[in-house]
Each structure stands twice: as C-alpha cells, then as structure tokens.
Amino acid sequence: MRFKLVLQIDKKYGNRLPFNYQYEQMAVIYKILSLSSESYANWLHDNGFELDGKQFKLFTYSSLIIPSRWLDKEHGCLHINSDTVEWYISFLPEKSTRQFIQGIFMEQTFQLGNRQNVVQFKVQSVEMLPALDCEEEADFRTLSPMCISRREENDKTVYLSPVDPYAKGAILMSLLNRYVAYYGKPYQGILNYDFTVTNVLKSKLITIKADTPQQTRVKGFLCEFRMKAPKELMNIMYESGIAEKGSSGFGMVEKIDKSSLK
Numbered sequence: 113m114r115f116k117l118v119l120q121i122d123k124k125y126g127n128r129l130p131f132n133y134q135y136e137q138m139a140v141i142y143k144i145l146s147l148s149s150e151s152y153a154n155w156l157h158d159n160g161f162e163l164d165g166k167q168f169k170l171f172t173y174s175s176l177i178i179p180s181r182w183l184d185k186e187h188g189c190l191h192i193n194s195d196t197v198e199w200y201i202s203f204l205p206e207k208s209t210r211q212f213i214q215g216i217f218m219e220q221t222f223q224l225g226n227r228q229n230v231v232q233f234k235v236q237s238v239e240m241l242p243a244l245d246c247e248e249e250a251d252f253r254t255l256s257p258m259c260i261s262r263r264e265e266n267d268k269t270v271y272l273s274p275v276d277p278y279a280k281g282a283i284l285m286s287l288l289n290r291y292v293a294y295y296g297k298p299y300q301g302i303l304n305y306d307f308t309v310t311n312v313l314k315s316k317l318i319t320i321k322a323d324t325p326q327q328t329r330v331k332g333f334l335c336e337f338r339m340k341a342p343k344e345l346m347n348i349m350y351e352s353g354i355a356e357k358g359s360s361g362f363g364m365v366e367k368i369d370k371s372s373l374k
C-alpha cells in the first residue's frame with residue numbers, strides 16, 4: 113500500500129537540507145512505526161521476510177519531492193524555498209496498511225539533516241493512494257535512484273547502469289526472490305518479462321551514514337523505463353521498489369500515464 117505525505121517545513125529551524133538524507137528518512141520510518149507498534153518496528157528492522165538466510169524488507173520510499181529549491185554546492189545542501197514538500201512511502205506487507213490507517217504518521221514532527229544543515233518537518237496530511245492499475249506492460253519513472261550491483265571476484269561491489277547487459281536479469285531475479293520471500297513459494301506462472309530504459313539516464317551517488325565510521329557510497333540511476341511482467345511481480349516492484357535496497361530509499365517508481373501526455 114502506497115501513501116503520499118505532505119510535509120510542512122518549520123522555517124524557524126532553517127530550510128537547508130544536506131544532499132544525503134536517505135538514511136535519515138529510513139530512521140524516521142522505523143521511529144514512527146515504533147510509536148504505534150514497537151514489536152512491528154523491531155520485526156521490520158531485524159527480520160523482514162527471509163529467503164535462504166537473506167532478509168527482504170519489503171518497503172521503499174521516495175526522495176523528497178521539493179517544488180522549489182536551489183543547490184548550494186559550497187555548503188553541500190539544498191535550500192528549500194517551498195513551504196511544503198511531498199514524500200511517498202510504500203509497503204508490501206498488509207499489516208503496515210493497518211498501521212497507517214490508524215493515523216500513526218498524521219501530525220508527527222521530525223527532523224532530517226546533520227549538524228550543519230537540518231530541516232524540521234510536520235506531517236500535514238497523509239493520503240492512501242490507489243493500488244497499481246495496469247496490464248502486464250507499463251511505463252514508469254523512478255522517484256528515487258535505482259540500484260543494481262554485482263560482486264566481483266575480488267569481493268568488490270560494482271554498481272551498474274540499468275542499461276548494462278547484466279541489469280535486466282538482476283532486476284528479474286530480485287523480483288522472483290521477493291516473491292518467494294513474501295508468498296513462501298516460487299513463482300510458477302508464465303514468465304513473460306522484459307525491461308527497457310526509455311530515456312537518458314542520470315546517475316546519482318548517495319552517501320549512507322555520512323560522517324560516521326560506517327559511511328558507504330551507493331551509486332544509483334534515475335530514469336524512465338518500460339516493464340513487462342506478470343501482475344504479481346509488477347505489484348511487488350511497485351510496492352517495494354525495483355532492483356535493490358528498497359528499504360534504504362532506492363528504486364521507488366511511479367507509473368507514467370501515457371494517455372495524459374498526448
């Protein structure tokens with residue numbers, strides 16, 4: 113289930129947001145969930161859905177959608193000019209739907225940022241959005257960078273473009289693994305699958321846990337793409353993100369309505 117949050121900015125606390133804030137977004141989700149159901153937040157953080165010893169946390173979220181801003185490269189931050197921003201969060205597990213309906217996010221206040229640049233937000237509204245409505249082929253755009261990685265023989269992680277020959281199969285394998293983790297059985301239907309990038313890629317380097325000993329950098333890509341897949345796999349992609357690291361804020365997508373572009 114997918115939700116749109118409208119966040120009001122408290123300008124008394126400033127309007128400068130660091131470029132890297134994805135990890136802090138994840139922390140906010142866990143914290144607010146724990147206010148309503150600590151056991152559920154702990155389960156989501158520590159367990160999720162398991163397959164062959166690997167954990168699948170089947171949720172994702174977008175970058176903040178900021179109507180008006182300017183980039184301050186000198187100070188490594190965004191200046192938010194608008195009074196509100198939008199934030200999209202999506203969960204595959206049904207239990208999370210009930211948690212949101214109970215209103216756990218409504219009127220919550222939280223901060224994103226670091227010591228130099230921090231913004232305080234208040235949740236102004238929470239809207240539950242319709243489920244994905246499409247046939248087995250549709251066009252999408254990323255709302256947060258798509259991450260695809262491969263482990264090399266020297267144990268080094270290499271981040272790949274969605275147009276890399278390896279990417280198409282990696283995306284499918286990720287969907288099939290999450291299907292097994294969620295439903296407890298392999299997908300057994302007809303697997304009519306295709307993936308094609310349809311516009312110019314834009315790469316984005318994201319720093320996770322910035323300025324800590326655990327700091328890592330992850331490369332993702334923003335793009336539009338066309339996907340063909342069975343509806344069950346399309347739904348998993350839409351609700352929990354495409355490719356990898358959905359629960360770290362990668363791979364959230366929205367459907368492109370081609371009829372509105374005519």
